[in-house]
Amino acid sequence: MSSPPPLEMDSTEKRNSCGAIRTEPLATGPEIAGQPYSVSILKEGYCLAQPDGSTRADGTISLLQGPKTILVDTGGPWDRDFLLGRLREKGLEPDDISIVVGTHGHSDHVGNLGLFPGAMLVVGCDVSQGDRYLPNQLAEGRPYPIDDNVSIIPTPGHTGRDVSVLVKGTPVGTVLVAGDLFEHCADEDTWRELSENPVVQEVSRQEALQIADVIIPGHGAPFRVCRDLGD
Template sequence: MESGVSSGRYLRFCLSETQLDFPGQPYSVSVLKVGYCVPQADGSFRADGTISLITGPRVILVDTGGPWDRDFLLQSLKDRGLDPGHVHVVVGTHGHSDHIGNLNLFTSALTVVGYDVSDKDTYRPNRLAEGQVYSVDQHVSIIPTPGHTGQDVSVQVTGTSTGTILVAGDLFECCADENSWRDLSLNPAVQEVSRQRALDTADIIIPGHGPPFQVLRS
């Protein structure tokens, strides 16, 4: 662990970029690529979203990075003995280009982007927009966590060696994001509620633009 960040009654321990694999039963979680967001001198910023892989009874990819990540993503899957056809579910935590830039690689997967759940061109009824969870199975759930955009979701995985993991997209920018996330939020008040719920329930959070962090609750 690299450092601790106080957040009210929570303490976040920022993990190093070597701590990216979380084994479990029946599911394990791996961060394939750590996202980043770096301001530039001209007022622009360079950014790419975190890409995470959940493996177990089903193979679930959470966020696909930007279109520029195509070759990296394919090679990362190949290194694990996988190709896009092995992915059962692909989740885009929200609709920004650095998170859904390679959806077209996964034509046979169930696709979840925000509150839309589709199997090819068939859109499945769900209650994400009503604040209800969409269950993949008893161990993996897709949870509405709006605020950064109007339809953000996160993926919760139970039963890992470190407890409950939340792959959170841009609900959290990074471990130490207390002074930055509000500037990027469509609705900070709503996002604050989503963040507090996440901190109440998750043991490890994988943010959209930085390494995972551990949550300790007082």
């Protein structure tokens, strides 16, 4: 991905060649039922500054159910029993998960990969099945398609090798499960301090806002992207 020019924008609305982009909370809640894929938020991530200067944080855990059963992020190690319980509520055991995507390598997103040794693992730009690492071009900026509706796309910046999961054709349009590309709906004043490369991440965010109708962020509730065409 080429280096972008610095962008100037305010915290509530962004302008671009297609007009204004706004974001607003998604009203449907944590379940987006659809065909061929449903999207469920098993745990809504959070990031809470504490009075002692520490931060309490956990990453959003999402489940796609359709032709493949895909878990996107696994929460932190402390979520082990919670995650197993939430999967059982869906009638699933760990062996039923066909693909586990870790959007990036932070501990609150990939803390339970060990529950899924039989799944295809996509962690950042590494794609593996068991000890077999599969060729891909995520690090070169190319998507890794799963099927006609789901693809894994590179969205770097928060770390060097973040990926997001793009789900097309849901009842709310195209959903992007975005890891920490977006911290939460109104993160414009805070995401840069958590970013390894804000310039690259800004480009990834702008591209995401052009293709997604709904974004599931890494540490907050899902939100809708409203593109008002024209000026």
